[in-house]
Amino acid sequence: MRLDEAAAVTAVADGRWTAEIKPGWDILGNANGGYLLAIAGKVLVELTGRPDPVTVTAHYLSPGRPGALEITGDIVREGRRFATARVTLTAGGKPVITVLGTFGDLSDAGGPDHGDLVPPHMPHPDACVSLEPTATFPPPFMGKVDLRLDPTHAGWLAGQPGGQPHVQGWFRLKEDEPLDTNALLVAVDAFPPTAFTAGLPLGWTPTIELTAHVRRRPEPGWLRCSFTSKFVTGGFIEADGEIWDSSDRLVAQSRQLALVSTG
């Protein structure tokens, strides 16, 4: 099933939509956070009347199980260039995620370039590690997208984590589904957690919040994605993502905050 179909939403009333968390888009029974964000993104496009996320923040409130979602949303401000709106996805009366987003039209993204605008180097996708899902690990979600891990940072798959909280690799949708800016919201949360790949003794690290900034629409083809964590302290870990398209342009950045076990 294509992302576009899996993330589909249906308007049912003014400010109300329904959707469905499809089976298989989960990590151990909980819907992937980027997939939930892509569902919210569809509603935000409708609410704002703008095609592209510019900055989107999701707070993860409870696990999303496969099944019906009710969605409420309202617009906060409509400007000339951007519009800002918020949506909440609820399942069985329980909020799953709430999202605040500013949307615009990135078809004419331009302006000056400064900085180290060079995508991360990684081997060709065919020389990278494909995560094929099983009933347990890797989780079913990995079968919904095409993910190829840079083997330099995939030692943890063989029980030899590298110690560095960094993971990078390639991402595309299956069935040659075109990548739009909404698909970038999936890419920023599709990779294994850095704490996991580093072998840090942190256990499960549930995401509390994720913010994605989209700089431009991606060109067709593979995305190169890299995720790095700097600080585990105070009971939290952050992970910063960078997403580059096939024309070597930065298309998105992300940061997420996750909980680590305290003790």
Next chain:
Amino acid sequence: MRLDEAAAVTAVADGRWTAEIKPGWDILGNANGGYLLAIAGKVLVELTGRPDPVTVTAHYLSPGRPGALEITGDIVREGRRFATARVTLTAGGKPVITVLGTFGDLSDAGGPDHGDLVPPHMPHPDACVSLEPTATFPPPFMGKVDLRLDPTHAGWLAGQPGGQPHVQGWFRLKEDEPLDTNALLVAVDAFPPTAFTAGLPLGWTPTIELTAHVRRRPEPGWLRCSFTSKFVTGGFIEADGEIWDSSDRLVAQSRQLALVSTG
């Protein structure tokens, strides 16, 4: 006037508050973004019943001029450990900022430490550059907080920008006002823009969105703050902040997205 007073809010009805943007907390007539966020933070503490911001995202919608604010807010979820709520500050019927925050109690922040948990090195505050406001530049806001710029990154003040989009220095409140976690929301937006200090030819860079993650309550004393931008592209620039307290602990991270002129 202390921050605590300048950011004060008054509950007027269920889900409604008033506040006032005080004169002098502005940059060229527009209220500083961190100051506006601190006003929102006060409401979020009341709404959530939790003392500390954990992750807070503000979208800046229109300039905040000195004068009356109307504030609306609602709670999205109350959990055992965290509560999530959202507020919008409006002036004269026009939304100024809208904020989504998850709050908790950070008095027992703990857990394991991993990563390069070393604060940035900088000269003693007395050997740094104090920004004393004038009618034009530095702006009035600089008189409301005690900011000391590391001279290594302050060449732009003498018309010799360093080229690197990095600025760092010390921050504290005036009149020995204690630093709480709400004051960190001011610290993350108190420094001159990195594009400015680097001398990048970008002109004004208005903030669209700012997210702050608070890891723990700061110990009394000076904060060390550093801000770095990596990427100017697509018409946007991001700036990442790190805030360290007097006990050498990371207390907050921030990222903001700002607009640059396109063309």
